[in-house]
Amino acid sequence: MSELLPLFLFAGAIIVLLLGYSVAFSLAGTGLLFAAIGAWTGHFDVVFLEAIPNRLFGIMNNEVLIAVPLFVFMGVMLEKSRIAEELLDAMALMFGPMRAGLGISVTLVGMLLAASTGIVGATVVTMGLLSLPTMLRRGYDPKVATGIICASGTLGQIIPPSIVLVLLGDVISSAYQQAQIDQGMFSPETVTVGDLFLGALIPGLILVLAYILYLLFKAVVDPKSVPAIPQAERDAVDDLTARVLKALVPPILLIGLVLGSILGGFATPTEAASVGAVGAIALSMMRGNFSYTVLKQVMKSTTEVSSMVFIILVGASIFSLVFRGYGGDDLVRDFLTDLPGGVFGAMAIVMLVIFLLGFFLDFIEITFVVVPIVAPILLTMGLDPVWLGIMIAINLQTSFLTPPFGFALFYLRGVAPESVSTMQIYRGVIPFILIQLVVLSLLAYWPALATWLPEVVYG
Structure with a gap:
């Protein structure tokens, strides 16, 4: 009985979470309650x-976690600078003559916003407010429109600089050190956030390409669901090239500055985040x-999100400590090592x-409790720590899309017009969930998709 x-x-803990109580206090409270019961019954030290x-x-x-706020x-400051609005307008006009061109524009803008902000909620809400009415007005199938907005909005989970990768970098680094200790060895080598940023680049771009290929497939088999923008609307715009460059250059420069300083070894993730x-702020001023x-609104939002992340981390730390005190890590280790198929079976x-768990829990709880x-x-x-981190990151990305509690679905439902039903949103994301699972399978079959670039850059 005690081993259970x-x-x-x-x-x-899962039952308390599903009852709707605060995540951080549910984890900490459940852990302390079981610790008290265990101490009273003699099962917990x-x-x-x-x-x-x-x-x-x-x-x-x-210091790594300082990068989160x-x-x-x-991300919140860029949201206020209307970069997304300008990007969407420019990209839509550039890809307008193509069927599915507007959807491709939304995907590419989602990628750029992901690389600029890394905040899923802000990206989905912004894209929903700006692009969904336009897509519906131009005849897009609501399922396709809502699906591509949710899917492209979640690219902030995998395309660096991603908050998920920052958090995973800290957790995987600690796990790597713990694994070395368990094996009776220890070396100064560790896994950095920069390793995960590099490892995520190729899988992230493959995911974007897969979304675009799906939209092109829809343009062939069901052209009415993804119509082109009328040529007359494009002709009404003066100097399209200048407009596109004006919209593209600032965010690309910022992305290059942040990622380049990290990947080039000139700055830590925390220092690059401050840059x-x-x-x-400079783009907002321009x-x-x-x-x-x-500034007041941005600082308030930053404080709220950062406080949520850190208080969940505190609660998860207490929970995991009690879990280890009960011998939970040994139970999981024995279960995974005894599975048929060895390491493949355990990973699967x-x-x-x-x-x-992504159907019911947020990525933060999974990152801090399960990982x-x-x-x-x-x-x-x-297993390679970088490959493991990217596999988990892509898997966690699906937690934003999986009904019934996918957060991207909630974000879009909050800003979508009443003419779009919740069931249409749920059905719209299913193809993109399948695409993510296909990319996850590709990464499982070819780990080099995640490990090759860090090895080339860092040797």
Whole structure:
């Protein structure tokens, strides 16, 4: 019976979450409640709880995690600078003569916004407000329109600089060190956020290409669902080239500045994030959209998002500590190592569990609760940490799209017109979920898609 207590702890946390209680306090509260019950029944050693202050201090003292509020600030500031609006207008006119051209424009703008902001909620809401009415007015099938907006909005999960990759970089690095200790060895080598940024570039671009190919396929088999923009509308625009360049150059420069400084080894992710935040302010000033009111709104949003991330991290740390105190990590290790198929079977089960949990839990809870438990075990079995991190990141991306609790679906439902039903949104994302699973399978078959670029750059 005692060996099942970690499972009861995990199940209890999920039940409390599904009841609608706050994530951070659900995790911490469930962990402390089970710790108290275990101490009373003699199944839990309260000495484990003495590590809580050190864990909390480690979270607050972690320089890598400082990049989170800075990237959030950059993303929210760019949202206020109307970059998305200009990009959408310019791209739509450029690809307008093609069937599915507007959808392709939304995909490319989503990619650029992902590389500029890394915030899924802001991207989906912005794209929904700007592009969905236009797509519907021009005759797009609501399912195709809502699907491409949700899918392109979630590209911020995988295309760097991504907040998910920052968080995963910290978790995978700790798991890698734990795996080395478990194997009786330790070296100064570790996994950095820059490694994950590089590893995510090729899979992220493949995902974008797959979305575009799907839209082109729709243009062939069902052209009425993705009509072209009338030529007369394009002809009414003066100097299209200058308009496109004006919309494209600023965000590309900012992306190059942030990512180039990280990948070139000139700055840490935290330092590059601060450069990005300052660059976002500069772009807002250039467009005449910067003011005290805007700065106040951006700082408020940044504080809210950052506080949510860190308080969840605190709750997840307490929960995982109690889980380890009950021997949960040993239970999971024994289960995974005894599976048929060895490391392949263990990895397949972990990916399936993360995918299913994405139906109900947010990526932050999965990152902070599930990944620290399974990652050290998988790394001990010989998996590459960068490949593992990118596999988990793409899998987590699906959590934003999977009904019934995909957050991208909620974001779009909040701004979509009443003429678009919730069921149309749900049905619209299904092809893109399948595309993500295909890309995940490709990455599983060819790990070099994630590991080749970091090896070339960093040797």
